Amino acid sequence: MSELTQVSTPPAYGQAVDAAVSSPPGRRRRRSGSPWGAAALAVLGVAGIAVGVAALRGANGWLQLAVIVAGLGLAYAGVGRLLRRRFGAGFDLMSWLCAGWLVLLVLAALLAPVLPLGEHQDLASTLDAPVFARPDLFSEYPLGTNNFGLDLLSRVLHGARASLIVALGAVAIGLVVGAALGIVSGFFRKATDAVIGVLTNSLLAVPPLILLIALATVLDPSLRNLAFALALLALPSVVRIARASTMTFVQREFVLAARAMGASRMRVMTRELLPNVMLPLLSYAMVMISVLIVAEASLSFLGLGIQPPDPSWGNMIAEGEGDAFEQHPHIVLVPGLVLFLTVFSLNLLGEKARKRFDPRQAKL
Amino acid sequence: MGRTLLKRAGELAAVLLIVSFGTFMLVSLLPNDPAVVILGEGREPAEYAAVREDLGLDDPLPVRYVDWLGSAVTGDLGESVVPPYSDVLDRVAAALPVSVELAVLGLGMALVFSIPLAMWSAYRAGGRADRIISASAFGVLSVPSFLAGLLVIMVFANQLGWFPRAQWVRISDSLGDNLYHAFLPALVIALAETALFTRILRNDLITTLQEDFILAAKAKGMSARHILLSDALRPSSFSMVTLLGISLGRLIGSTVIVEYLFALPGMGSLVIGAANTGDFTMVQGAVLVIAVIYVLTNLLIDLSYGVLDPRIRRAHV
Numbered sequence: 309m310s311e312l313t314q315v316s317t318p319p320a321y322g323q324a325v326d327a328a329v330s331s332p333p334g335r336r337r338r339r340s341g342s343p344w345g346a347a348a349l350a351v352l353g354v355a356g357i358a359v360g361v362a363a364l365r366g367a368n369g370w371l372q373l374a375v376i377v378a379g380l381g382l383a384y385a386g387v388g389r390l391l392r393r394r395f396g397a398g399f400d401l402m403s404w405l406c407a408g409w410l411v412l413l414v415l416a417a418l419l420a421p422v423l424p425l426g427e428h429q430d431l432a433s434t435l436d437a438p439v440f441a442r443p444d445l446f447s448e449y450p451l452g453t454n455n456f457g458l459d460l461l462s463r464v465l466h467g468a469r470a471s472l473i474v475a476l477g478a479v480a481i482g483l484v485v486g487a488a489l490g491i492v493s494g495f496f497r498k499a500t501d502a503v504i505g506v507l508t509n510s511l512l513a514v515p516p517l518i519l520l521i522a523l524a525t526v527l528d529p530s531l532r533n534l535a536f537a538l539a540l541l542a543l544p545s546v547v548r549i550a551r552a553s554t555m556t557f558v559q560r561e562f563v564l565a566a567r568a569m570g571a572s573r574m575r576v577m578t579r580e581l582l583p584n585v586m587l588p589l590l591s592y593a594m595v596m597i598s599v600l601i602v603a604e605a606s607l608s609f610l611g612l613g614i615q616p617p618d619p620s621w622g623n624m625i626a627e628g629e630g631d632a633f634e635q636h637p638h639i640v641l642v643p644g645l646v647l648f649l650t651v652f653s654l655n656l657l658g659e660k661a662r663k664r665f666d667p668r669q670a671k672l
Numbered sequence: 673m674g675r676t677l678l679k680r681a682g683e684l685a686a687v688l689l690i691v692s693f694g695t696f697m698l699v700s701l702l703p704n705d706p707a708v709v710i711l712g713e714g715r716e717p718a719e720y721a722a723v724r725e726d727l728g729l730d731d732p733l734p735v736r737y738v739d740w741l742g743s744a745v746t747g748d749l750g751e752s753v754v755p756p757y758s759d760v761l762d763r764v765a766a767a768l769p770v771s772v773e774l775a776v777l778g779l780g781m782a783l784v785f786s787i788p789l790a791m792w793s794a795y796r797a798g799g800r801a802d803r804i805i806s807a808s809a810f811g812v813l814s815v816p817s818f819l820a821g822l823l824v825i826m827v828f829a830n831q832l833g834w835f836p837r838a839q840w841v842r843i844s845d846s847l848g849d850n851l852y853h854a855f856l857p858a859l860v861i862a863l864a865e866t867a868l869f870t871r872i873l874r875n876d877l878i879t880t881l882q883e884d885f886i887l888a889a890k891a892k893g894m895s896a897r898h899i900l901l902s903d904a905l906r907p908s909s910f911s912m913v914t915l916l917g918i919s920l921g922r923l924i925g926s927t928v929i930v931e932y933l934f935a936l937p938g939m940g941s942l943v944i945g946a947a948n949t950g951d952f953t954m955v956q957g958a959v960l961v962i963a964v965i966y967v968l969t970n971l972l973i974d975l976s977y978g979v980l981d982p983r984i985r986r987a988h989v
Contacts, residue, residue, distance in 0.1 A: 506683060510690040513963045515922045517929070518943060525947040525955045526701040602816045609818045610932060610944055625819065629933075633822060634830055644819045652814035659810075 346389035353383025369442060369637065403660060406653035413650060417468040426459025428466045429617050440636045452638045454627055456617075460642050463619035467643065468650075470531065470620045475600040477535035479593050482542030489543075490550020491577050491585060495558060501551075508544040516541045517606055524612040534613060538600045549592055553585045591665040594658030598651045605647055621647045680974055684967050691963040695956045696740050702952065710753045749957035754949045760957035763942060768961070770840065770938035774930065775923035777854055778861030779916060785862065786869035791900045793870065794877035806874070809867040821860045821933040828856055840936050857930045865919055869912055876908040883907075910977070917973030921966035 356379025360372050388401040416423070426449060427433050437457030441449045451460040493504040514522070523537045557563060558581070566580050601621075607613035608622025616623050621643045628640035707723040724730055731739070743750070749760035793802040812820075828835050835856045842850065880886065881904055889903050928940030935941070939958055946954035 502683075506686045506690060509683070509687045510694065513687055513691050513966050514694075514959055515924075515962065515966070518959060518962055521928070521943050521947045522695075522698060522955050522959050523701070525950060525952055526698055598814075605816055606818055606929060610928070612944070612947055622818075625822070628822070633826060637826075640819075640822055644822075647819065648815055651816065652811065655810070655814050 350386030420465040425462035428462035467619040478538035481539035486546025490547040494551040494554030591661035598654035750953045767942045774927045777858035781862035782865035785866040789870045790873035793874045812867040872911045880908040921969035
């Protein structure tokens with residue numbers, strides 16, 4: 309608070325407000341500095357990563373991690389500056405990195421069965437493999453092994469398959485059902501709207517995780533059932549967005565024109581409204597996928613989702629509960645980091661997409 | 673106001689009816705016969721028939737629903753279907769205070785952290801502090817709570833040893849001990865909520881700070897502290913109050929992860945334990961109570977708008 313009182317003189321205050329008005333946060337011009345400084349930063353960063361990965365192989369794991377993270381930070385700052393000099397101040401390295409991570413993850417997950425990976429599931433075949441092997445990029449187990457000697461890289465990628473299939477399936481179901489309900493609700497209003505509104509509110513009245521747990525009490529935790537359960541979580545927000553968008557588009561001239569030309573209500577909804585409503589919905593889908601990935605991981609973490617030895621990010625992290633985490637932190641950190649990076653990337657890109665395609669949602 | 677309120681109450685009643693029906697229907701999603709679930713396999717057919725009779729499973733669906741709802745309204749949520757067959761309402765009544773306390777403490781902490789952060793951020797929007805705060809908030813929101821919880825336990829309970837891990841002291845036994853044990857769980861809850869509140873409040877504050885009355889206050893020579901706390905905060909707090917209410921309703925049911933991690937005897941642990949043993953009556957009762965609380969909190973939020981903004985009070989009269 310002292311920081312605030314120091315700048316309380318009127319000119320400083322005016323400047324702050326002007327800054328808020330003229331430049332959207334985060335887009336402020338930064339000093340680029342000399343290209344050589346930036347290049348030096350980048351080289352230093354890459355060198356740091358190399359030292360961390362290669363030279364410190366036997367050293368304390370935390371030290372190794374700290375060196376690698378510091379190297380990544382320096383490299384990010386340096387490369388970011390270089391690229392901003394090259395492509396202008398608006399260049400957003402973080403978004404490209406996030407997109408790159410997602411592409412890499414999806415490709416690796418798709419190709420997981422044919423990639424030369426270690427064993428991810430069959431306990432019998434890893435009886436002679438080292439247990440709790442530390443991550444070492446130059447060894448047979450790049451990201452280490454768990455308490456059964458299963459390869460963590462392989463498990464993470466196979467876990468990604470499960471997470472992505474379930475989340476994408478759920479979002480697809482949610483989008484189809486939710487868009488239909490939302491458009492009908494926003495188009496007909498009155499009683500239809502009231503009924504659909506009460507139904508969506510009912511879904512919202514039970515906290516997401518509790519709803520999932522309640523369903524897990526009575527259903528088998530198969531991928532199909534998980535996808536349907538998660539679709540229930542996605543449904544309310546899809547209905548709301550579709551309904552709100554429909555209500556704004558219904559008043560537009562192109563809908564009036566279609567009606568004047570004698571289009572049926574069905575045609576107006578499917579040919580005129582649906583394509584327009586889909587755009588804000590799809591831009592929201594990315595954030596929804598990230599929410600559902602977290603929900604699935606939470607459920608699996610609690611032991612109610614995907615059951616071991618089938619890998620999933622949630623049940624992999626659960627393996628590290630208790631003492632294992634303290635003695636072998638990589639058991640938690642490897643799947644945790646992958647989960648975090650995925651969720652972060654989806655959130656960042658989703659937020660960008662939402663600001664771009666759905667101005668009404670930009671504020672939240 | 674009165675009429676809108678009545679309409680709202682009607683909607684909420686409908687929501688409660690549907691939620692209760694959904695909860696009730698949970699049993700019919702069971703892949704097996706509930707009687708087999710309760711008794712286990714390999715008993716005499718007559719025994720199963722007796723359990724079915726006892727649960728009223730032979731009656732038509734509407735009759736069963738009305739029966740079930742009737743007893744639920746009078747406070748009879750049935751008995752647990754696994755040993756020790758305890759009364760659902762008793763268990764829920766014992767667990768609820770823990771969850772409520774965690775939720776309230778967590779949200780309180782989140783408010784304490786987020787209001788100054790948001791003010792600092794909004795007052796110098798676009799500045800270095802704002803960028804760092806916004807980026808951190810975004811990052812924190814991408815950390816799933818179970819991961820954050822594990823890390824917090826690792827650092828504060830295991831490595832530093834400042835706080836105990838899995839223990840709970842009832843508030844009636846010792847307030848100090850109770851708060852000491854509740855601190856870490858509340859901190860984990862507060863992390864994500866702080867990030868959320870900071871983002872929302874910052875955005876609303878930036879909008880408010882551009883209003884004319886802020887300029888007027890500035891012209892009168894009011895200090896920044898006065899402007900932020902007395903003038904800007906209240907009109908900027910709508911989204912946050914909505915969020916606060918929603919969070920409270922949501923958290924009472926979804927402190928699940930934290931309760932599980934810290935082994936606290938709250939609603940979350942109750943539901944997870946019941947889910948693991950297939951104790952569906954317990955899950956039904958808990959879900960119903962959680963939904964009722966959520967709906968009532970929402971009603972309270974609606975009422976609070978009138979207090980925050982007098983214009984709303986007049987608009988609907």
